[in-house]
Amino acid sequence: MKSNKVPIRPIRSYLASLLLLISATACDESTGLVASNSTQTWEDLSQYFITPNICKDAEGPDCTKLRLGDSELTTLAPERGKLFACSGGNPNAPGSDQNKITWIDWTNGTWNLLAKPFLPAGSFSPGNGTSSVTESSSNRTISGNNLPVDGKIGDWPMTDYPSLTAIDRNPGIPTANNFSFTLQLDPSEAANASCVNLGPIGMTLNGVVLYDAVDARGNDAVAHEIVDLYGGHPAQSDYHYHFVPERLDEIAPLVDGHSGLIGYIRDGFGLYGYNGSGGQELTNDDLDECHGHSHDPIGYHYHATIEYPYTIGCYRGTPI
Ligand SMILES: [Zn+2]
Numbered sequence: 001m002k003s004n005k006v007p008i009r010p011i012r013s014y015l016a017s018l019l020l021l022i023s024a025t026a027c028d029e030s031t032g033l034v035a036s037n038s039t040q041t042w043e044d045l046s047q048y049f050i051t052p053n054i055c056k057d058a059e060g061p062d063c064t065k066l067r068l069g070d071s072e073l074t075t076l077a078p079e080r081g082k083l084f085a086c087s088g089g090n091p092n093a094p095g096s097d098q099n100k101i102t103w104i105d106w107t108n109g110t111w112n113l114l115a116k117p118f119l120p121a122g123s124f125s126p127g128n129g130t131s132s133v134t135e136s137s138s139n140r141t142i143s144g145n146n147l148p149v150d151g152k153i154g155d156w157p158m159t160d161y162p163s164l165t166a167i168d169r170n171p172g173i174p175t176a177n178n179f180s181f182t183l184q185l186d187p188s189e190a191a192n193a194s195c196v197n198l199g200p201i202g203m204t205l206n207g208v209v210l211y212d213a214v215d216a217r218g219n220d221a222v223a224h225e226i227v228d229l230y231g232g233h234p235a236q237s238d239y240h241y242h243f244v245p246e247r248l249d250e251i252a253p254l255v256d257g258h259s260g261l262i263g264y265i266r267d268g269f270g271l272y273g274y275n276g277s278g279g280q281e282l283t284n285d286d287l288d289e290c291h292g293h294s295h296d297p298i299g300y301h302y303h304a305t306i307e308y309p310y311t312i313g314c315y316r317g318t319p320i
């Protein structure tokens with residue numbers, strides 16, 4: 001994938017999605033198929049709440065008061081806790097309706113993950129996910145069809161859930177799309193960290209592409225956008241994660257409790273899960289401005305956190 005096309009993709013996808021939505025809405029009205037539960041009250045959203053395990057203990061960030069990342073995108077320089085982006089978002093891009101978001105505390109600039117709805121599981125079945133990692137003498141190639149290998153995906157399209165679609169009008173339907181990233185096998189830290197394009201930043205071993213922390217508007221995507229209970233959502237047909245679903249962090253921890261490998265970032269460095277050495281959940285304060293650190297036996301690597309920017313803040317190496 002050519003990097004100069006990356007920022008355009010989600011914006012174009014959402015525009016196409018909006019057109020789809022307009023026709024779908026018109027269809028519903030003409031056939032009387034507007035769901036009878038479209039008058040659901042906001043309290044009904046509680047059926048869509050989830051409580052991740054990482055939110056059940058006192059370690060790490062407080063999931064009820066996560067710092068909203070909307071003002072944490074910078075195009076100036078790397079800075080801890082921020083996303084050093086190559087460009088800002090488009091404030092006019094479609095996205096969730098801020099007036100209907102109940103889980104963000106706009107005054108204090110925080111959001112409550114435990115009071116946010118997630119698209120539930122259901123009958124949606126887009127097919128089997130694929131993932132492969134191959135290595136040559138100098139490169140590592142990670143490929144997949146962008147559907148989760150573990151088969152865990154929500155009940156898309158969200159338009160079947162009127163109370164959710166009233167908040168986030170994303171009519172996308174995930175389908176198999178092949179992605180492949182050829183990376184340096186043995187990456188090195190660059191003299192200067194570099195900025196991140198909006199959109200894909202790497203790929204998980206679960207076969208799903210990873211996007212950075214922001215939506216097409218440049219807002220905190222994890223706070224604003226409705227994803228499924230397995231952590232992903234589609235941009236048109238491209239399913240993706242903006243943060244690391246915690247089940248991917250429960251597969252293969254290292255011997256000292258340090259999280260296992262989640263996937264690879266475009267500069268070739270690995271992304272690991274939520275826990276550092278000793279199994280302690282990490283916060284931004286434990287990491288550098290690119291959201292990584294270096295220690296034996298891994299060397300430099302990134303970590304997931306449940307606070308913005310969730311995955312990486314900049315590229316410590318040289319992205320391909
Ligand atoms: Zn997204």
Ligand SMILES: [Zn+2]
Nearest residue numbers: 276277293303
């Ligand atoms: Zn580490």
